Amino acid sequence: MNIKTNMRPILATISRSALQHNLTVVKKNAPNSKVMAVIKANGYGHGLLNVAHALKQADGFAVLGLNEAVALREAGFEQTILLLEGVFSAQELPIVSALSISIVVHNFLQVEMLENAQLTAPISIHLKLNTGMNRLGFTPEDFFLAQKRVAASENVAGITLMTHFATADEASGIATALQLFQQTTAPILREENYPVSLANSATILCHPEAHADWVRAGIMIYGSSPVAGVSASHYGLKPVMQLSSEIISVQNLKAGDSVGYGMLFTASKPTRIGIVACGYADGYPRHAGQYPAAAGVKAVPISVCGKVSRTLGRVSMDMLFCDLTDIPEADIGSPVQLWGDIVAADDVAEACGTISYELFCAVNARVPFKVVD
Numbered sequence: 001m002n003i004k005t006n007m008r009p010i011l012a013t014i015s016r017s018a019l020q021h022n023l024t025v026v027k028k029n030a031p032n033s034k035v036m037a038v039i040k041a042n043g044y045g046h047g048l049l050n051v052a053h054a055l056k057q058a059d060g061f062a063v064l065g066l067n068e069a070v071a072l073r074e075a076g077f078e079q080t081i082l083l084l085e086g087v088f089s090a091q092e093l094p095i096v097s098a099l100s101i102s103i104v105v106h107n108f109l110q111v112e113m114l115e116n117a118q119l120t121a122p123i124s125i126h127l128k129l130n131t132g133m134n135r136l137g138f139t140p141e142d143f144f145l146a147q148k149r150v151a152a153s154e155n156v157a158g159i160t161l162m163t164h165f166a167t168a169d170e171a172s173g174i175a176t177a178l179q180l181f182q183q184t185t186a187p188i189l190r191e192e193n194y195p196v197s198l199a200n201s202a203t204i205l206c207h208p209e210a211h212a213d214w215v216r217a218g219i220m221i222y223g224s225s226p227v228a229g230v231s232a233s234h235y236g237l238k239p240v241m242q243l244s245s246e247i248i249s250v251q252n253l254k255a256g257d258s259v260g261y262g263m264l265f266t267a268s269k270p271t272r273i274g275i276v277a278c279g280y281a282d283g284y285p286r287h288a289g290q291y292p293a294a295a296g297v298k299a300v301p302i303s304v305c306g307k308v309s310r311t312l313g314r315v316s317m318d319m320l321f322c323d324l325t326d327i328p329e330a331d332i333g334s335p336v337q338l339w340g341d342i343v344a345a346d347d348v349a350e351a352c353g354t355i356s357y358e359l360f361c362a363v364n365a366r367v368p369f370k371v372v373d
């Protein structure tokens with residue numbers, strides 16, 4: 001055995017076929033749009049290149065850092081690659097130009113950097129309108145001037161108009177923001193035949209009127225639902241990441257015994273519990289199920305031997321507790337699924353007061369990854 005081999009049983013398994021399947025779900029929902037797979041944040045924690053290689057059929061990739069875009073070009077990807085926040089410094093522009101990377105332009109500082117750059121080739125840009133998120137983008141008042149300036153710059157190759165909706169996943173919907181986008185861009189689109197990019201996963205699934213020329217699919221590519229209360233399987237999506245581990249210890253509690261730091265869980269009856277090799281240092285949320293007795297707090301689901309149980313007590317750095325009362329066959333070495341096809345990451349996230357995006361992104365570098373078909 002190699003001395004560096006680590007036999008700790010935790011593992012993140014990434015399914016290539018699930019990624020490919022989910023891409024077809026995007027295409028089925030938005031058949032007339034080009035698909036940009038959003039693989040920022042290391043492919044939402046799934047591994048940038050793991051995801052990109054499985055999604056060769058995507059028309060483009062969206063990332064955040066220039067380093068990610070360069071890694072994709074170096075790996076041989078030739079499709080559109082978009083930097084979702086554009087450049088942070090003018091020094092990045094010559095590399096962006098040389099590698100044919102597209103950039104979001106969302107403020108006048110970036111317009112100025114573009115105008116003043118000495119480039120070998122012009123750059124394709126996505127000009128971003130702020131339609132109410134108030135995060136990135138020009139105000140409707142500034143948008144026309146921004147468009148005039150970038151259109152006049154020799155350093156700009158092609159222009160796509162874009163926005164990002166704040167409430168595509170909410171009951172309030174996108175009508176007001178979409179109308180603002182259409183009103184603001186109508187005078188420009190009467191003159192110019194610019195492509196338009198509006199839709200994240202929630203918009204793809206809930207608002208076909210806003211699919212436009214490009215869609216930007218993120219979380220649905222990874223098999224989670226962008227809409228609270230609606231399961232991913234309802235949309236025909238398949239989970240891509242399975243986070244698995246094993247039981248490494250079993251304890252038999254008597255009534256009145258407690259578990260873990262702070263003794264947050266106390267058994268009311270004899271209870272058999274399992275200790276799982278997964279903790280917050282692996283990325284499992286520490287606040288998961290801290291107060292299972294409190295009103296309104298859901299038990300956090302966890303699967304042991306293929307059956308669904310619940311976590312107990314406080315998550316430690318390297319371990320967590322689960323209830324084995326109804327799984328008598330479980331013992332040391334039994335398989336545990338933290339999330340995946342048996343326990344949806346969305347359900348774990350909901351019970352933890354977060355979203356599966358955060359769970360995936362938080363999986364720590366010490367967790368080994370394995371890509372399977």
Ligand SMILES: *Cc1c(COP(=O)(O)O)cnc(C)c1O
Pocket residue numbers: 038040084164199200201202216217218219220226
């Ligand atoms: C992250 C991001 C997306 C993808 O959002 P999902 O909800 O994961 O589909 C799309 N567009 C922009 C601008 C983003 O930042």
